[in-house]
Amino acid sequence: MVPLSWYLILSAGLFSIGLFGVLTRRNAVAILLGVELMLNSVNVNLAAFWRYGDVTQMAGQVFAIIVFAVAAAEVAVGLALVISVYRKRNTVIADDIDLMKW
Amino acid sequence: MTVDLILFLILALVSVSTALGMLLSRNTVYSALFLVLNFVTVAVFYLLLGAPFIAMAQVTVYAGAIMVLFLFVIMLLGTEVLPASNILPWQKPLAGGLAAVLAVEAIYLLLVRARSVAQVTSPDVAINSMDNLREMGKVLFSTYLLPFEVTSILLLVAMVGAIVLTKKEKA
Numbered sequence: 001m002v003p004l005s006w007y008l009i010l011s012a013g014l015f016s017i018g019l020f021g022v023l024t025r026r027n028a029v030a031i032l033l034g035v036e037l038m039l040n041s042v043n044v045n046l047a048a049f050w051r052y053g054d055v056t057q058m059a060g061q062v063f064a065i066i067v068f069a070v071a072a073a074e075v076a077v078g079l080a081l082v083i084s085v086y087r088k089r090n091t092v093i094a095d096d097i098d099l100m101k102w
Numbered sequence: 103m104t105v106d107l108i109l110f111l112i113l114a115l116v117s118v119s120t121a122l123g124m125l126l127s128r129n130t131v132y133s134a135l136f137l138v139l140n141f142v143t144v145a146v147f148y149l150l151l152g153a154p155f156i157a158m159a160q161v162t163v164y165a166g167a168i169m170v171l172f173l174f175v176i177m178l179l180g181t182e183v184l185p186a187s188n189i190l191p192w193q194k195p196l197a198g199g200l201a202a203v204l205a206v207e208a209i210y211l212l213l214v215r216a217r218s219v220a221q222v223t224s225p226d227v228a229i230n231s232m233d234n235l236r237e238m239g240k241v242l243f244s245t246y247l248l249p250f251e252v253t254s255i256l257l258l259v260a261m262v263g264a265i266v267l268t269k270k271e272k273a
Contacts, residue, residue: 006114024198043160066253
């Protein structure tokens with residue numbers, strides 16, 4: 001059996017890669033892709049803790065399913081925002097969407 | 103035993119390299135396709151952990167529905183490749199430093215401080231995934247009924263929000 005810490009290290013690595021993507025990409029759609037990667041790595045953690053803890057307690061898997069639903073909702077609203085911004089300002093570059101910047 | 107380990111290492115290599123490919127490819131369509139591959143490998147991780155339902159949900163919801171939506175929007179807007187810019191030259195090193203600090207910190211804590219946690223768990227009991235699935239269905243509609251319903255309201259709100267945001271405004 002694979003040690004629990006390996007799963008946790010893998011998910012920490014994926015989370016960090018996603019974080020780097022969110023912080024550096026300029027395309028708003030690519031920023032959302034990074035957020036998806038971060039949510040996904042959290043799900044790996046949840047499933048791993050479920051398996052290595054008490055298997056009869058289903059909280060880990062149920063939580064993972066709720067994270068799926070939240071990710072779907074986030075993507076729908078996020079992409080709708082991107083389309084709406086593109087229609088108004090004709091850009092998806094996050095640097096250029098600075099109407100509310102002081 | 104060792105088969106698990108070898109499988110885990112190969113999958114970990116594939117998932118980390120596809121995540122890096124997502125990060126480094128300049129074309130957003132390639133980024134999205136790399137992320138699809140990453141989601142599929144994570145689904146195999148779920149199978150390895152004995153959670154077939156969330157593995158299948160991962161493939162259908164993430165790799166299927168969400169990524170198709172992403173590709174649709176990327177191709178609809180036609181902004182796959184953006185011109186390079188140097189508005190914030192310090193952004194990339196700073197973000198790399200922050201992400202590296204986070205990764206190193208988490209891995210350090212897991213390797214050094216939490217060694218006992220890694221060894222205390224040895225779930226050698228094989229789990230029956232069918233019983234497991236049945237149990238999850240029961241729990242989802244009894245103990246976790248309220249979160250389940252709240253999730254459905256969240257999805258409804260997101261649907262209405264997406265429609266309202268993309269609707270053409272009357273000029």
